[in-house]
Amino acid sequence: MKLRSLVPGAFLVLLFFSAALVSYVWTPFDVTLIDIKSRFQSPDATHWLGTDHFGRDLFSMLMVGARTSIFVAIVAVGIGMLVGVPLGLAAAANTGNLLDEVIMRTNDMVFAFPALLIAILITASYGPGAVNAIIAIGIFNIPVFARLSRAAALSVWKRDFVLAARAAGKNALRISLEHILPNITNLLIVQGTIQFSLGILAEAGLSFVGLGAQPPIPSWGRMLSDSQTLIMTEPQLALIPGLAIVLTVLGLNLLGDGLRDWLDPRLRRER
Amino acid sequence: MLHYIFKRTLILLATLIVASLVVFVSLEIVPGDPASYMLGLNAQEDTVAALRAELGLDKPKIARYFSWVSGLVTGDFGTSYTYRTPVADMVQDRMWVSLPLAIYALALSTLIAFPAGVYAASRRGGAGDTTVMGLTQLGVAIPNFWFAMLLVLLFAIKLRWFSAGGFPGWDAGFFQAMKSLTLPAIALALPQASILTRVMRSSLLDVLNEDFMRTARAKGLTRRQALWKHALRNAMIPVLTIMGLQFSFLLAGAIIIENVFYLPGLGRLIFQSIASRDLIVVESVVMLLVLAVVLVTFLVDLAYAWVDPRLRGTR
Amino acid sequence: MNDNAPLLDMQNLNLSIHGTSILENVSLQLEAGSVLGIIGESGSGKSMTALSIMQLLPLGSSVTGNIRFDGQLITDMDESALCDIRGNDIGMVFQEPMTALNPVQNIGEQVAECIALHKSVSGKQALVEAAAVLEKVGLPNNEFPLSRYPHQLSGGQRQRVVIAIAVALEPKLLIADEPTTALDVTTQAEILELLKELVSDSNMAMILITHDLAVVSEVADHMVIMRNGQVLDSGPTGVVFNELAHPYTRALYEASSHTPERNTTDVTEVPLVELDKLVCEYLMPRRSLFGPRRRFRAVNEVSMSVYAGESVGLVGESGCGKSTLAKALLGLSPVQGGVIKFGGTVSKPGGVLSRQLRREMQVVFQDPYSSFNPRHRVARLVAEPLYLLDSPPSKEERVRLINSTLESVGLSEHDADKYIHEFSGGQRQRIAIARALIIKPALIVLDEAVSALDVSVRAQVLDLLANLADTHQLAYLFISHDLSVVRSITDRVLVMKEGQIVERGETEALFSAPQHEYTKKLLAAAPQLPRSAALSTDT
């Protein structure tokens, strides 16, 4: 089977998730302690990745930063799914009706807003911070999931087993829950990992321009923007958080691809 | 077809109206008063009030909304609070940076993505395919602002091939202007190209599995001929969709990239205007970007009809 | 070159794809100008045999053995030489006319491309020649200009375009892979006629691949019968049919003409279901901006009835409204007029069907693959209609009911825990029947329920249906385009055309003496199996 992308993807994702989880109970150093005297240390046995401009342990910062990224992305994708999927299912169950039209046109409108612009508007209105970043990214996830689940649900609605369920007297809500939803979960999972990686990128972008998580909570995006001016003298401070983002997003995308192959019934039948 | 266009136009208008409401309402509740920002720490209350009156900020919100919208429709975007110049002029100047940047990036990503996608699809499963796909995975994963930092470090500071940012203006000559847009365009194009390559490849692979490709081969076309003559145009349909969707991401990316390269474009204008609470500029620029996205979506819809005769004419 | 050598000589062809063996030692010969029929059920390897002649096998194929065409060893040729042969010396027609044409190119370009590719003519000249070829395949230019796109044509017309592409350069060999399977019976007859004409006019050889013995018997000079990638039987068509020497050939023949044994049931006086002037309409896509949306009347004032325990056939070509009628009856499709009476209860027109009514009617669909939710186990799938019961059975009762129902359709209780992808097409149709049966309805609507099955499986399912009708006192509404199947299992038949019933009557009477022109045409178009001497002597 095509485990070529599933295994490395799952490995990378697991790595960062466990780093984030472990950071709740243990980090090599306290990331809130600022020790200017020991700043810009090179990697060694005590500070595995060296220290940053405030003398904080970079490795610990990365661990806690993973937590921030993952938390923001999980909740944002969650919002997108919890709101978007029911909307998509409702639209599919009522194709051609006013409800469908209203849902899909609202979707189009949200889509028409460049995502970052939503984020900027929200954070500009309500102030920067992780919660607002979550809402901003979440809102832009809603139409993604609504569209996807509507399209997927429509194709399931065309299948004969839905007709059979209708012949068994089941109403649209029940059919949506019993028959449609289980048959689009694969797609939702795959899209979920992709949106998750986009969420991490978006959080990094927002933090980079100062609209994401606020200090003293470490965030990869802010670590990057903090180190921007130091790229000539202390390039590792800009390279390491950047690499963390790349590897996490890469891992999630690989995982998504792998899952797609793995969950695809056409491929599964052959297995 | 006419009906289709009519329906799309109605949706377009509705989108714009709702967008204008959302933009206006969400910015009106933004804390921060442009007048007191402009006058600074030592300003006296009556001075601020005088300035508010001068800027028309003391009028009721509904009246301001309608005067703003009717202004937009007639092309009068109002006057910037802080710059004291017509917003339309500012936007027009900035657009001559942002638009070429977007087009440059789009062109770059298309030029990279099409051959790369075709190459990967035609060597499905081979080493070439794996390499291209690996690179696109990386391209999607790299945040473009970080990539921009790396580009500046390498090409502007270490190698000094390009300037680190700024924009000399088109009057400095086409070549000079394009040169200063090159690094930002590359930074913007990288994730776009990666996504497009992937879409191009998978769309082509889908088409290659279609029955009519077998018909084409049965005619005696070689694999390559069949690919170019029959597969590409069919594969364009999903690619167009993605290109249309990507446009809004491109704009969003441009907002950050323009800040990294200090390009005087619309993205930087938005940030500056938000910082200075120059609401009318923010409102108008956001509306303009929304309009751009909506129009591009509209054009993509029309382009479908060009590519796909099934959407054309009567049925 | 030896004039006596066959045009096509395939010797000991072995094919495996990604290590799975597809063809084993396939050998066949074809004389110039003759027609070879390749017969087989799904998975027999008949299509792969054709594709190996074209050398258009999927990636990952490995081939041993020789194919000699017109004296040349095709299996040794390089790609460019093969490209010269394809389309020029060998033309090919595929099964699915809906997808075999490039949707974004007009038909003129698609035919002309083939001509321009192999003949050094100008693009303009190629178009002129393409126009001539299209005329020849029955698409006159004044009615079907070259600028038409595939989506503007019907399935039969598209198949003609595909044929035009294949015969544009008058190849020596035409390979037709199930060319009529996706078409209606009348269209099938026209296309077969066209192919026969083309072959005889230009002295082409043809390989006709099909699952339908009757089609082969009408067209082919020689035939080859394949199963599981092997050739089991071959010979001149007449001889094969007459002798039915190979047991598999005989089984196939018998299954194709199978008539299940049925007890004639006593038909009650009061109809179980009665439709009175039923009307179903669809909204058409808007054509003008402000004009009212036009409606398409799929079912036009149809009145009919089904009596308890009887089996009623509903035949007609695709688009005649038979499926819409069935869905309307089941309450799955909105009704614009007329009434449905069930056992004396009259449903409100356009209203929701009551649970009680639904309980009396169940349905089996055509496609065994899309009829089941792949995420549920068989037990849950089969039990779905129990939802209609006002007092659902207890857990043990439910298990017992599921098991007994599965057993009654020839499956075991172990199957209840399996997922649907673990079953073959025939087994799935059995599960579909079990699902219909579990609630003990009075009527089961069978919407093309056996059309997707291979003949041997189809025969078994028909037997099962006949058996169940007897034991459960079931009435069937049997919808099909396949006249022979309808003839074998129904008591009465309704013939439907363009939303209306054009003729109705007792099955045997109607089939032996059709009254309506359309019925006659349908019957004439249906290919007939030749009588077999072997069978008439044996039985």
Added chain:
Amino acid sequence: MKTIKLSRALFRAGMLTMLVIGSAQAAKTDVTIGMQLEPPNLDPTGGAAAAIDEVVYANIFEGLTRFGSDGAVLPALAKSWEISDDGLTYTFALQEGVKFHDGSEFNADDVKFSIDRAMAEDSTNAQKQLFANIDSVENVNGAAVITLKASDGNLLFNLAWGDAVIVPAEAIETLATSPVGTGPFKFKNWVQGDQIVIEKNPDYWGEAVKLDTATFKFISEPTAAFAAMMAGDVDAFPVFPAPENLAQFEADPRFTVVLGSTEGETILSTNHKQPPLDNIKVRQAIAHAIDRTAIIDGAMYGYGTPIGTHFAPHNPAYVDLTAKSEYDPEKSKALLKEAGLEDGFSTTLKLPPPAYARRGGEIIAAQLRAVGIDVEISNLEWAQWLEQVFKGKDFGLTIVSHTEPMDIGIYANPEYYFQYDNADLQALLASFAEETDSEQRTSMLQQAQNIISDDYVNGYLFQLAKTGVASAKLKGLWENSPTQANDLTGVYWED
């Protein structure tokens, strides 16, 4: 549409001359100055933004008096002045032959117009209080005569501010976008978001400048600023935004790092109306919890002078009071205990955008956390900061650099955003305003410094350093920042 075309055409013409000049390598007479913020408009009398003065002060506009690079008040459009014995009437003799850039003559009527406009009821001058004491301005035989309501030692100083420059009556409508002044440079064009170009005024009344054109380029990102300096896109960055990069410029012979002083007292402002910050013990505890060295090192990479009160160290009246608030976390904890807050407390720290605030804020938050004070940081844009902190007084702590010269007077205003209300200090500063004896004034200032230091009104962190970077061959830039300006009158290229 037409105006656009016109301005583009003008711009094109400008760029062409620039190219021509740029190619003449031998005698370089143009300079590109980097600035972090773009001015919102170019009318120094109608906006507070420091960036306005940074472009136009002394270059395009002049006032009656002006600041020298050392902060001294020098004559400008006023050749000389006489003060009446009661200190109420100032008679300014004006320079002769002065023309505005639009060709019109400058005379005392322009002085009257400009000051009357700034004082007017509907004036939008951001520093209106500068003129509060002026009773009238008259043209008396070509001299400008200013009459005061009360004697005021600050008038000449006040008139040197950028907000008090002389503007021509006929051009005020367009002042914001195409300024017309009397200075040695004329406004040329403005590519919004990117740059402003000014050029030599050939008709200047005073000593001609050595430069032909000067370009102010706006680069807000510190990285971009660094890259632009390194790539040679910018010749000088008088206020370089990233002190962390200065070491690199120092090591590079192509550049000189210009260090100077500013009027910016960087303080941890404390809201006196928000308990427990109204408690002097708590404020004292905060003061002792702060390690200034760590902040100056961590936020400013060592550039900055520690201060113990709200006064610029380079001022002769400065008293070093840093010892009163030396770093002593144990004492801090003890003080908190005395205040009944041994378990600490929590408060907000609202930070405006500059690096000194954002980075300093993170360090202070960590230092306060060490003594048990839980600080919630929120980063604000300037506009939000003004609304929430400055106007709304909705904050616990904030960090800001007060860059106005000699602004200890803000402590006498109980309405000012930190809401310090001390009658003794208010009386002291009121009598200071009327005092003209310089020794007395010095002693009064020192007294005031002690009062606010003893009250621990705010946390006093450091005096902002002016950290500029320039090409090593560029001479004549201001070292210090007595006011925010880029005076280019003396700037030239050394071969």
